[in-house]
Amino acid sequence: MAWNRVAVVGAGLIKMGELFDQSFEMMAAGAFNAAVASVDKGFDPKAVEAAFVATQRGTLWGQEGISGNTVPTAIGLAGIACTRIENACPSGSDAFRVGAMAVASGVHDLVLVIGVEKMRDKSTEEGLLSRAASGHPILTRGETAPVLFAPFATRHMHEFGTTREMLASVAVKNHHNGSLDPYAHFQNEITIEQVLASPAVCTPLHLLDCCPQTDGAAAVLLAPADRAHEFTDRPVYVAGFGVATDHPYLHEKTSFVTLQATVEAAKRAYAMAGVEPADIDMAEVHDCFTITEILDIEDLGFVEKGKGGIASLNGETALTGRIPVNTSGGLLAEGHPIGATGIAQLAECWWQLRNEAGDRQVEMRNGLALQHNVGGRGSGVSVVNILTTNR
Amino acid sequence: MAWNRVAVVGAGLIKMGELFDQSFEMMAAGAFNAAVASVDKGFDPKAVEAAFVATQRGTLWGQEGISGNTVPTAIGLAGIACTRIENACPSGSDAFRVGAMAVASGVHDLVLVIGVEKMRDKSTEEGLLSRAASGHPILTRGETAPVLFAPFATRHMHEFGTTREMLASVAVKNHHNGSLDPYAHFQNEITIEQVLASPAVCTPLHLLDCCPQTDGAAAVLLAPADRAHEFTDRPVYVAGFGVATDHPYLHEKTSFVTLQATVEAAKRAYAMAGVEPADIDMAEVHDCFTITEILDIEDLGFVEKGKGGIASLNGETALTGRIPVNTSGGLLAEGHPIGATGIAQLAECWWQLRNEAGDRQVEMRNGLALQHNVGGRGSGVSVVNILTTNR
Numbered sequence: 001m002a003w004n005r006v007a008v009v010g011a012g013l014i015k016m017g018e019l020f021d022q023s024f025e026m027m028a029a030g031a032f033n034a035a036v037a038s039v040d041k042g043f044d045p046k047a048v049e050a051a052f053v054a055t056q057r058g059t060l061w062g063q064e065g066i067s068g069n070t071v072p073t074a075i076g077l078a079g080i081a082c083t084r085i086e087n088a089c090p091s092g093s094d095a096f097r098v099g100a101m102a103v104a105s106g107v108h109d110l111v112l113v114i115g116v117e118k119m120r121d122k123s124t125e126e127g128l129l130s131r132a133a134s135g136h137p138i139l140t141r142g143e144t145a146p147v148l149f150a151p152f153a154t155r156h157m158h159e160f161g162t163t164r165e166m167l168a169s170v171a172v173k174n175h176h177n178g179s180l181d182p183y184a185h186f187q188n189e190i191t192i193e194q195v196l197a198s199p200a201v202c203t204p205l206h207l208l209d210c211c212p213q214t215d216g217a218a219a220v221l222l223a224p225a226d227r228a229h230e231f232t233d234r235p236v237y238v239a240g241f242g243v244a245t246d247h248p249y250l251h252e253k254t255s256f257v258t259l260q261a262t263v264e265a266a267k268r269a270y271a272m273a274g275v276e277p278a279d280i281d282m283a284e285v286h287d288c289f290t291i292t293e294i295l296d297i298e299d300l301g302f303v304e305k306g307k308g309g310i311a312s313l314n315g316e317t318a319l320t321g322r323i324p325v326n327t328s329g330g331l332l333a334e335g336h337p338i339g340a341t342g343i344a345q346l347a348e349c350w351w352q353l354r355n356e357a358g359d360r361q362v363e364m365r366n367g368l369a370l371q372h373n374v375g376g377r378g379s380g381v382s383v384v385n386i387l388t389t390n391r
Numbered sequence: 392m393a394w395n396r397v398a399v400v401g402a403g404l405i406k407m408g409e410l411f412d413q414s415f416e417m418m419a420a421g422a423f424n425a426a427v428a429s430v431d432k433g434f435d436p437k438a439v440e441a442a443f444v445a446t447q448r449g450t451l452w453g454q455e456g457i458s459g460n461t462v463p464t465a466i467g468l469a470g471i472a473c474t475r476i477e478n479a480c481p482s483g484s485d486a487f488r489v490g491a492m493a494v495a496s497g498v499h500d501l502v503l504v505i506g507v508e509k510m511r512d513k514s515t516e517e518g519l520l521s522r523a524a525s526g527h528p529i530l531t532r533g534e535t536a537p538v539l540f541a542p543f544a545t546r547h548m549h550e551f552g553t554t555r556e557m558l559a560s561v562a563v564k565n566h567h568n569g570s571l572d573p574y575a576h577f578q579n580e581i582t583i584e585q586v587l588a589s590p591a592v593c594t595p596l597h598l599l600d601c602c603p604q605t606d607g608a609a610a611v612l613l614a615p616a617d618r619a620h621e622f623t624d625r626p627v628y629v630a631g632f633g634v635a636t637d638h639p640y641l642h643e644k645t646s647f648v649t650l651q652a653t654v655e656a657a658k659r660a661y662a663m664a665g666v667e668p669a670d671i672d673m674a675e676v677h678d679c680f681t682i683t684e685i686l687d688i689e690d691l692g693f694v695e696k697g698k699g700g701i702a703s704l705n706g707e708t709a710l711t712g713r714i715p716v717n718t719s720g721g722l723l724a725e726g727h728p729i730g731a732t733g734i735a736q737l738a739e740c741w742w743q744l745r746n747e748a749g750d751r752q753v754e755m756r757n758g759l760a761l762q763h764n765v766g767g768r769g770s771g772v773s774v775v776n777i778l779t780t781n782r
Contacts, residue, residue: 003498050634068477068478068479068772069478069479069636069639069767069771069772070639070767070771072636073636073638073639073643078636078637078638079635079636079637079655080635080636081633081634081635081636081659082478082634082636082772083476083478083485083488083489083634084476084477084478085474085475085476085477086459086475086476086477087459087460087473087474087475088459088460094474097474098474098489098492098493100496101489101492101493101496101498102489102492102496104495104496104497104498105491105492105493105495105496106495107394107492107495107663242472243441243472243473243474244470244471244472245460245463245464245469245470245471245472245473246469246470247464247469248460248461248464252464264470268472272498376460376461380460380461381459381460381473
């Protein structure tokens with residue numbers, strides 16, 4: 001591997017769902033404790049030197065306040081360095097990259113990367129109003145997430161003959177995977193017929209083409225690679241990562257069948273890791289909508305542009321397929337607690353790389369897993385992280 | 392110096408003030424262009440590989456939206472990696488630390504750290520409402536910034552005999568310095584009598600004890616130390632930094648005459664840089680209120696605990712004093728555009744270290760400048776950065 005100075009020595013999350021009974025702070029503590037408990041040889045929580053907290057709505061939604069610096073007290077580590085990272089839907093995956101760079105820089109050895117998001121609580125009328133008000137005052141009114149992604153589905157259908165059944169097959173697969181994941185928000189199987197018959201949200205995306213709004217938290221513990229064996233005999237290393245931005249608004253896009261930020265972020269991550277798409281054993285990708293997973297697997301280089309729909313329908317991305325995708329259930333079934341999402345995906349990659357994914361376990365031939373998010377108003381930013389068991 | 396792998400090769404800001412005529416994006420572009428123009432041997436803007444954007448209210452205040460990933464397009468660099476850092480009032484100084492770690496990690500060479508904040512625009516009623524709603528629903532209602540800091544002033548007066556005149560002397564000094572700073576929001580001199588006679592905001596803090604709400608943007612350009620001479624023959628290096636959190640709420644504080652987060656952050660920064668408080672030539676510190684600067688100069692080790700008020704009144708922190716503090720005018724006069732504040736302070740340090748501060752220039756005996764912010768609900772987090780011309 002080209003770059004593996006940093007190891008992931010622990011990972012954990014809390015059961016995703018509608019967590020009205022847990023505060024932001026309780027969720028953070030749950031994820032942190034799960035990550036600490038996952039460390040094979042034990043981990044003294046007090047050894048954490050610095051934390052990076054991913055949360056997108058920490059200043060928006062009433063109760064959380066200035067969220068970065070409230071987390072240390074919540075997890076019993078008041079005093080440590082703590083920084084909030086916000087980068088739209090890739091907030092968690094970007095916090096992971098920043099945490100990895102902090103370790104690689106030599107400044108911090110033991111680093112916590114934690115994502116926490118309360119999506120379901122709307123404690124105040126103002127919280128709702130402030131969300132409705134965000135975005136450019138003229139250009140982005142009414143641009144909810146389904147509205148931003150539906151044109152990509154329409155255009156993909158037009159150019160490549162992608163069908164609603166192909167879109168639906170992504171939701172069916174991910175719900176199946178979610179049914180095997182004890183942390184998933186949704187653990188029920190669904191059928192293509194149910195997806196097709198679900199209510200339209202923004203044509204051609206129907207309700208079961210859309211991920212839920214989920215409360216959740218996830219955490220990983222990082223250490224310098226040369227200290228990894230203090231914590232585990234089965235370390236996972238950071239092989240590479242890449243971040244890319246794109247023009248933030250839809251009217252500036254040059255394509256509606258490619259998310260250019262994903263293409264660029266992946267290129268950078270593959271180059272840093274010194275690997276090719278075909279080397280990747282499994283991937284957790286950003287399926288906020290069924291069409292998004294189809295775009296992702298094309299833009300990440302797993303299938304040819306335009307073939308994502310048929311590949312999904314044919315089972316190429318299933319647990320037993322050529323390139324298993326979203327073995328956790330993905331955003332569609334495990335859920336999408338924004339700041340926590342990327343870190344939960346990384347936890348799934350960590351389990352798969354360590355052969356700890358239970359009934360969801362896939363074959364890891366090369367010891368390489370990829371994690372991906374894309375987000376912002378019409379895919380303004382993408383982050384790709386690549387993990388490996390190779391050193 | 393203990394740690395100087397990273398150099399600051401450019402720094403710039405825009406005139407602070409009420410910038411109703413500039414969008415968030417225009418302000419970002421102005422600061423970026425100023426930083427690029429400041430590079431002695433020239434700097435190709437396209438060479439920037441990654442950006443870290445400090446903005447606290449980017450998701451709160453209506454028009455900015457998902458602010459991290461909108462900045463690259465705004466400054467002509469769509470595509471580059473870009474990450475938003477939010478850490479309350481130290482957002483800018485913490486983004487600087489994260490940018491420095493990104494360079495030191497070897498992942499990115501040329502990094503932009505940019506802070507942008509629109510404080511004066513309140514484009515929607517919802518923007519105001521959402522601010523009022525933030526914070527714990529029971530514990531923090533009514534906890535505006537003056538309310539959070541006034542008890543520290545009261546207690547400091549009680550324990551150490553600090554007077555309102557001593558507080559006022561900080562505002563008088565910083566307004567004098569601001570009158571010499573072309574970027575300052577306020578460029579007028581004031582008198583102790585004017586501070587004392589200004590309206591009470593939260594006793595004992597009066598209007599002129601409080602910093603203004605300021606729109607602003609500032610940027611610095613970082614490079615690996617061993618590449619600095621491509622850009623300048625007078626590089627400034629990152630000597631060290633430290634971040635510390637504290638319990639976020641006032642009722643959890645153990646002292647009202649010390650900001651513990653500042654003490655810890657400073658300890659870490661001094662240790663990393665291998666220097667002592669007495670080695671520092673000048674400092675830009677967080678004077679959101681006059682009492683805050685008095686606490687800061689004590690907590691940073693420049694004067695003994697309890698002596699900050701009399702030291703200020705006696706001119707020890709003036710331009711010609713033993714340890715000049717807030718030569719830019721500080722938050723009280725240059726202004727406090729939250730995400731931009733720390734980076735504007737670092738720009739002032741950079742100018743002082745390069746002997747480019749004009750009429751504000753102080754004597755730089757050791758080539759060491761310190762920058763400090765503290766923030767969050769009742770000082771939940773503090774960041775200290777130390778810059779040097781020594782290698």
